[in-house]
Amino acid sequence: MVNNLQFESKRLAIKYFIVAAILFGAQLLMGLIAAIQFLVPGFLFEVFDFNVARMVHINALVVWMLYAMIGSVYYLLPDETEIETVGIKLGNLAFYILTAAVTVVVLVYILVQVGPASEFTIWFINEGREYIEAPRWADIGIVVVVLVFVFNLFATAIKGKQTGIVTVLMADVLALAGLYLAGMFFTDNISVDQYWWWWVIHLWVEATWEVFVGCLAAYGLIKIIGARREIVEMWLWIEVTMLFGSGILGLGHHYFWIGTPEYWWEIGALFSALEPVPLVAMFVHVIYDWGKETGLKEGSEEKTMNNSPAFAWFVTNAFGNFLGAGVWGFFHTLPQVNIYTHGTQFTSAHGHLAFFGAYATILIGMFYLGVQGKNGIKVLKATFASKMAISLITIGVLGMTVSLTIAGYGQVLVERAQMGATWQAYFVSQSLPWFVQGLGWRLAMGVVTFIGFVFLVKDLLTTSKSLRHIH
Amino acid sequence: MSRKVVSVWTSIPFWRRSAGWVTGFAAVLLIWLTFDSMSQITMGTDADLKNGITKRVPAPTVINYKITYEMDTRRGHEVPKIGEKEKFFGRDDWSEEEASALLRLGKLASQAKNCMNCHTLLGNGAYYAPDLTKAWLDPAWENYIPMTGSTTKEEAMSKFLQNPSMYPSHERMMPNLGITEREAIGLVAFLKHMSSIDTNGFPRNFGRMSIDGVTGAIHGK
Numbered sequence: 097m098v099n100n101l102q103f104e105s106k107r108l109a110i111k112y113f114i115v116a117a118i119l120f121g122a123q124l125l126m127g128l129i130a131a132i133q134f135l136v137p138g139f140l141f142e143v144f145d146f147n148v149a150r151m152v153h154i155n156a157l158v159v160w161m162l163y164a165m166i167g168s169v170y171y172l173l174p175d176e177t178e179i180e181t182v183g184i185k186l187g188n189l190a191f192y193i194l195t196a197a198v199t200v201v202v203l204v205y206i207l208v209q210v211g212p213a214s215e216f217t218i219w220f221i222n223e224g225r226e227y228i229e230a231p232r233w234a235d236i237g238i239v240v241v242v243l244v245f246v247f248n249l250f251a252t253a254i255k256g257k258q259t260g261i262v263t264v265l266m267a268d269v270l271a272l273a274g275l276y277l278a279g280m281f282f283t284d285n286i287s288v289d290q291y292w293w294w295w296v297i298h299l300w301v302e303a304t305w306e307v308f309v310g311c312l313a314a315y316g317l318i319k320i321i322g323a324r325r326e327i328v329e330m331w332l333w334i335e336v337t338m339l340f341g342s343g344i345l346g347l348g349h350h351y352f353w354i355g356t357p358e359y360w361w362e363i364g365a366l367f368s369a370l371e372p373v374p375l376v377a378m379f380v381h382v383i384y385d386w387g388k389e390t391g392l393k394e395g396s397e398e399k400t401m402n403n404s405p406a407f408a409w410f411v412t413n414a415f416g417n418f419l420g421a422g423v424w425g426f427f428h429t430l431p432q433v434n435i436y437t438h439g440t441q442f443t444s445a446h447g448h449l450a451f452f453g454a455y456a457t458i459l460i461g462m463f464y465l466g467v468q469g470k471n472g473i474k475v476l477k478a479t480f481a482s483k484m485a486i487s488l489i490t491i492g493v494l495g496m497t498v499s500l501t502i503a504g505y506g507q508v509l510v511e512r513a514q515m516g517a518t519w520q521a522y523f524v525s526q527s528l529p530w531f532v533q534g535l536g537w538r539l540a541m542g543v544v545t546f547i548g549f550v551f552l553v554k555d556l557l558t559t560s561k562s563l564r565h566i567h
Numbered sequence: 568m569s570r571k572v573v574s575v576w577t578s579i580p581f582w583r584r585s586a587g588w589v590t591g592f593a594a595v596l597l598i599w600l601t602f603d604s605m606s607q608i609t610m611g612t613d614a615d616l617k618n619g620i621t622k623r624v625p626a627p628t629v630i631n632y633k634i635t636y637e638m639d640t641r642r643g644h645e646v647p648k649i650g651e652k653e654k655f656f657g658r659d660d661w662s663e664e665e666a667s668a669l670l671r672l673g674k675l676a677s678q679a680k681n682c683m684n685c686h687t688l689l690g691n692g693a694y695y696a697p698d699l700t701k702a703w704l705d706p707a708w709e710n711y712i713p714m715t716g717s718t719t720k721e722e723a724m725s726k727f728l729q730n731p732s733m734y735p736s737h738e739r740m741m742p743n744l745g746i747t748e749r750e751a752i753g754l755v756a757f758l759k760h761m762s763s764i765d766t767n768g769f770p771r772n773f774g775r776m777s778i779d780g781v782t783g784a785i786h787g788k
Contacts, residue, residue, distance in 0.1 A: 130695075133695070134695065137738050137739040137740065138738075141732075141740065141742060142732065142742045142743060145685075145742045146684070146685050146693070146695045147681045147682075147684035147685045147693070147695075147742075148681070148684070150684045150685070150693050150695070151681060151684045209681070210679060210680050210681050210744050210745065211679050212679060212745075212747075212750070213672055213673075213675040213676030213679045213680070213750045213753060214675060214679070215675070217675075217678070217679035218675070218678065218679070221679070222678075222679075222681060223678055224677065224678030224679060224680070224681045224682065224683060224684075225678060225683065226683045226684065226691065226692055226693070229681070229684075260579070260583075282674075282675070282678075283674075284627075284667070284670050284671040284674040284675075285608070285609070285610050285624055286674065286688060286689065286757075286761060286764070287608040287623070287624050287689070287764060288605070288608055288609070288624075289674075290688075290689055290691060291601075291604065291605070291608065293691075326579070329579060330577060330578075330579050330582060333579060333582030333583050333585070333586050334582050336582075336586040336590070337582060337585045337586040337589050337590075340586065340589060340590040340593060341589040341590070341593055344590070344593035344594055344597055345593050345596060345597060347597065350691075351604070352767060352769070353689060353690050353700075353766045353767055353768075353769035354689045354690075354691070354766065355608050355623050355624050355689070355764045355765060355766055356604050356607070356608055356623075356767075357603070357604060357607050357623070358767055359600075360600075360604075361767070363600070435768065435769055435770075435771050436771065438690040438769065439687040439690035439691065439692070439694065439698055440694060441694055443694070444694055512770065512771070512772075513772075516770075516772040516773050516774050516775045517698065517701075517770035517771070517772065517773050517774075518697075518705050518706060518707065518773065518774050519697045519702070519705045519707040519736065520706075520707055522696075522697040522698070523697070523736065523737045523739075526737070526739070
């Protein structure tokens with residue numbers, strides 16, 4: 097296939113995007129297995145249990161997003177700095193090492209699953225800590241690979257042009273890499289364990305990843321609709337101020353019930369209540385630029401829009417981030433509510449819409465920028481498959497969220513409010529018609545999402561072929 | 568930005584500085600609070616337990632004592648209460664070293680067996696199986712004593728963990744994870760220790776089921 101990319105950095109980005117898309121598919125398949133197990137508990141019992149399906153489901157999610165994020169940086173770096181990325185050979189090597197390591201880790205998860213209660217398991221099978229189950233050898237490998245990436249970014253930024261977007265990215269990626277270290281030790285004190293575990297999970301997802309999304313939105317708006325850099329970068333700094341201002345101490349909302357002191361109630365409530373504010377800013381920013389700052393094509397009144405599928409995903413991000421992370425996050429973040437809703441299907445509902453709305457959407461948008469660049473398409477128009485992909489995936493995830501919210505509502509009322517959160521209370525709530533039907537709809541909507549994913553892959557692979565004659 | 572900045576609100580340098588200061592301030596505050604939290608959630612010592620000093624996370628030797636979860640009217644929610652001595656696997660004199668080793672084994676087992684991807688611990692994890700925060704205190708174990716042919720709760724728990732699908736409580740069963748007897752004892756110690764952690768009242772109304780099915784749990788009328 098012809099490759100129209102002039103920069104090695106962008107070619108490397110495409111490799112990252114391809115692995116990310118494959119892992120996205122794996123995530124959805126594992127999600128479907130787990131969703132079936134909720135309804136048919138005997139499905140694959142003692143062969144491929146829920147804990148394994150769920151672990152691969154959430155790990156694939158995290159890893160595909162990290163892949164797509166690294167890919168996005170390699171993709172935008174030549175555009176921003178106007179030079180080839182420094183140390184790209186090393187970057188390529190790191191890509192293959194990382195991919196080999198991820199493959200081994202996934203195979204061990206699936207084939208070995210659990211180990212004896214010893215340090216051996218922690219080093220070589222899994223660490224059993226939600227989201228960061230990767231065994232310790234892989235942790236160390238990941239840190240090394242990420243350091244190569246951070247080095248490439250910094251070396252390139254120092255040598256080339258330093259825009260606001262690159263400056264924010266440099267700070268953000270450094271923080272992201274550093275935080276991973278907070279989750280790499282063993283302690284028998286579960287309160288201490290959970291305390292540091294949230295430094296990785298929360299400070300990634302609700303601080304550094306959100307800032308990262310701000311950078312991608314900024315880059316995308318300039319690239320796709322020709323928004324003016326000054327306006328975009330001003331918004332980016334506003335968003336960074338508000339995202340870090342609310343997100344860092346918003347960490348407190350995870351410290352209500354893990355053994356930590358009560359003052360986290362107030363701190364967590366206040367700062368996590370502020371967390372939706374920057375998401376409104378990001379929302380306004382995208383819509384504002386779309387309406388007001390869209391560049392005009394030279395010599396005509398026609399507005400520039402050179403990649404409509406990517407832009408559709410960017411706009412979905414503005415909505416999805418606000419709804420999923422902002423609204424769904426806020427409605428159970430206050431301790432008075434959270435003491436009943438914590439660790440129920442409410443959490444799951446919020447998780448699904450937030451990860452999709454805030455991250456999946458914009459990263460898929462980046463895939464489309466990659467497809468456009470790789471095939472040298474001047475104006476990438478939406479095809480039938482692109483429209484089906486975005487509609488089905490969005491409807492699917494929204495549907496899953498609503499179903500899980502309803503299931504969670506029944507669960508909270510019966511298990512937590514009525515019956516006192518015991519083992520029996522738990523299983524009574526799991527048998528409620530509201531709960532079971534909610535989980536049924538979740539599975540149905542999961543299937544819709546998966547069909548949307550099939551359309552997405554088809555579109556990403558073929559959209560270039562149907563359009564090649566245009567340029 | 569045009570060279571003439573008309574308002575500070577549209578000035579990039581202003582927002583860049585704000586981002587730096589706000590981030591720095593939030594990070595410093597977080598680090599400061601972390602030092603305080605760490606000092607409060609470090610495990611207590613055996614001496615604390617003997618002298619009746621309450622710690623948010625007590626010493627591993629808490630397995631030598633009876634633990635209950637009771638309403639504290641001053642704090643307005645339930646807290647774990649450490650009571651008189653209670654036998655744990657036939658002994659109430661587990662030394663500091665023995666108890667620590669047991670707890671360590673149990674915590675390792677909870678990770679090695681991937682408990683968190685079905686259960687929640689302190690409310691975090693997956694939602695496929697019950698929360699384990701106060702599992703040691705769960706009234707359901709009373710039924711498991713006769714079911715497993717045991718004489719004590721800890722023995723019943725240990726037998727269940729070694730062969731969970733033999734004693735199902737619900738069609739959604741726990742799989743056999745190859746938990747050995749030693750690991751099971753460690754896990755029970757880990758669960759008993761976790762039930763003694765002061766979780767600020769989570770889960771609320773634990774074990775206080777409404778009797779008439781209408782009024783809600785005891786503290787939630």
